[in-house]
Amino acid sequence: MTALDDRPGTEACPPPGLGIGRLLGRGCFDVVTAPAGLDREVRGVTIWDPAVPDAVEAGDLVLVPAPDLTSVLVEQVLTAAADADAAAVVVKAPGDPATLRRRADRLGVTVLVAASEVPWDDIATLARSLAPADRLSRAIGRPAVLDLYELAEAAAYLLEGPISITDEELRPLAFANLGHPVDQLRTSAILARRTPSDARKWLEDSGQWARLRSGRAPMRIDIPGAAPRALCPVVARDAIVGYICLAAGGAPHWEPDLDALADVAAAAAPFFSAPLRGVDADLLVADLLRSVLRGTASLSALAAEVLPGPGQDSWCLVALGASGCGTGGEQGNYEDDRQLAAYARLLRRGSAAAVLDGRVYLLTPHWGSEDVVALAERMRQRADSLFSAKFSACVSDALTGDVEIPGVRRSLDRAVDLLASQGRPRTALLSEVRPNTVLAELGEIVKGNPGLLDGVLDVLQTGSARDTDYLRTLRAYFDAGCDVSEAAKRLQIHRNTLRYRLHRIEALCEVDLSDPQQRFLVELHTRLLPVT
Template sequence: MNDVTLRALLAFEDGDALRLLCAPAEEDAPVRRIAVGLDDLGSGAEDALLLAVGADPVAGTVREAARRGARAVVLAGALAEPDEDLVAVARETGVALLTRAEGADWAQTAAFLRSALTYLGTVRDDDAPATSSLSVLAARVAASVNGSITVEDAQLRVLAHSATGPGADALRRTVILGGRVPDWRVAELRRSGLLRALWTSPDVIHRAADDENPERLVVAVRSGREVLGSIWAAADGTALAPDAARHLRTAAGLAAPLLVRERLRESGTAHRREAAVRGLLYGLGDRRTHAWALGLAPDAPCAVVVAERLPTGRADDRSLDVLALEISAHRPGSGVLRDGDRLTLLLTGEGPAADHETAVRAAVRDLEGVVSSAPGTVWLGIGPVVRPAEADRSHERAVLVVRALRERETRASAAGQPRPARWSDAAGVAGPLEALRVLDAVRPVWESGAGPVHDLVRADLAAGGELVRTLAAYFDAGCDVPEAARRLVVHSNTLRYRLGRIRERHGVDLDDPDTRLLLSLAVRLAP
């Protein structure tokens, strides 16, 4: 049996049954068997994963399990947050600590872990037969059919492909570079009925060459009645082999277990990576464990980049999707989180922090170039380079930088000035950023206050906010009435009339310095 690591074992679990509370001392702790209860452990170094059935007290169980050679301990019941004393014991002994979800019983957990351990121990991509890897399978089939092979999952995402020859058509290059079949091509396949035929037919489907695309063969990969994906063969400068269909049918059978494994790996690994990235970005849970789950050393340099899109409502605004694809293609070790109109990137590296800072700025310049030609508006904020345990600080600063960039552009637009850069770090927007920090600190004080200025702002916002917008333009223009009127696109006398209403109707004296200060804060804090 091949060596299996705890990291590989967890990659087969979707994150709903087991939760990692504390990482092991070793980067790739081996696991050789699953033990149920302390009595199932021997007295020597067994490299076991212990299911702590009926364990009480828990801390004593962890110590004893470590003494008997366990690499990890699974506890019963879901914990909202790990007990600090228990985590301390796990760190002291070097044992990984996990909890079992309340909805899964011990028998189910043991059966799953033993099955995964057996499977991983008997199959390895680097030294197994030629069909143990989708990439190897694609290369072998390509040679047999005398064409190019693409292996896709049920969502038409590319999982593997053979080498692309000089005669490859534009569609194949687009699919491989994009990592999936483009939407327009999917729509075309639906209209033609080929997609329906693919998912329902057990045989190889032939598509003749046309003016733009060469001859193609495609077959669905199935496990019983479930469709797992498909294998496409395309003529690559020469005709496909006469028996190409037979080779594709054989390949579909060989690919089925590989696609199942790919789905398991993708599900478990992606779920855990996302949970670990989110934990680091928002300072949740045990940060050392999150770093371990991402394969990061405790002192590895990392920086957070926040990309925020201005909502456009346009169906073709895929700017954040393009960014995510760019990061995945060129920086595969990075963490990516998508939340609505915001994309958060955890860019990791090696070596000195200064070198990583230079690399991050270069990467952001490239990303800005990518989105500048796409529909919509995207701002990119760079957080400082920190250690993984401090990623939440970099994230907080990157979010603030984006806010400062947006406000700076709004003010430049109102003043008729050229559009400023849409990416920066904290140093590039130092003034606006510090102003935002002060405003965030002042907001609770303002919201709990009362008086004439509060009454003015609340009443005006309820009526549409005309006076608040007038005051904002007035202060932004340095109390220059003609300039403020120009920005509001109104006559100077109209602006003076509005300022007079503020004095007469609301009793707010704009000549008083303290009142002007309070008003300037109030209009900045207004929604």
């Protein structure tokens, strides 16, 4: 939907902070006018009733479910909202937008228009979630969450315990541990995507299931053999549509946390409403990123999807691979795009993540190499946790919309394979490891053409201790940039000893290391030969 008012200050885009502007991010609302801005805090919700105009309170979002906005009704609603200092008024059929805007501007009242296909019950559910979501955002020091996975992350951080968000049958929809201890019940429920049968039977036989289905407040559940839990129902349209489950971590979480748990449940309610939930953007973006990686879609198309609007023309691609698993390997069968995408966006607005051929890929705005490396390292650690494997990550150079992404991907894949083979998982820039990846690629070529290494160092490949020392000497000499003193220091020998070895190598191999071409050939062969 587009804004009904194109004047500066009333664009249909939510501000980065809190307030009623967050309604606009769901694509179900337009702005008629916002004379006081879109960052007004929503403290409550009032359904307009002409018989009780004094019911509107400060900070309220006033919903006007009237089929026809007459001039008299508009004047009544706007006057009541202005007198009470309400956050905003929400209508569906604006009638004459220009007249409505003039009256609202005169009284200083923000007015939003809701899409006709969104039921008022769902609008009320979303409106009632704003204040709890704002409290949650302030508590964690971060703008409001955008989906259930981010909500679970925020709740686990705030409540210092594992969080699960489930449907009405206790089937997990999203979860977050953040390093807090978990029990077998939680692990089994997440893996099976349902509550284990023995735990469900206990809930029903003990009467706890009936209590859960009829209650509206958080309650404690003590399932035998499992950590204590606090469950709070998620209510939409006056029906329980899911639950927020907080499992006890290192210490029980009860009365002090119940209000926060209720806020999490209220903030989750809109995500259970189909009109407000909309299309699963994470999965769509992951599919688009896979197309870009294959070369069937452009980087500019993906950029327009994940970060609409001008101003971002430089991007960075990160590849992550597990140790012992090359591209397409069996160990790389990871299929949790949604959690990766949610976590990527949590770390950096405009990022996208996807799994392809056993690799995890992250595309993110490029704001400096150090910044992207730090982001990639956090993604690497998340992949470690999510897939129970040890990942290495490689970060590309800055990319623009016309770059050939499949070629960049191939370079990153080679670099990740090299990093993973070193047995020390880490994150590195592609520019740092590019010389090694070129050598690795040349090594693959040599495997298919072993004759390319014939001749120059044949005499040193006997496997004797002397010849191994000579190969190590050459490697140290070239690593030191042909600086005799530095190479001797690295080998912990005297410079004269190093010079003697070099002269012996020249005599044995019949080469002249002072000749640039011969020296290059010796160095290339030295780097392609394994030195044990």
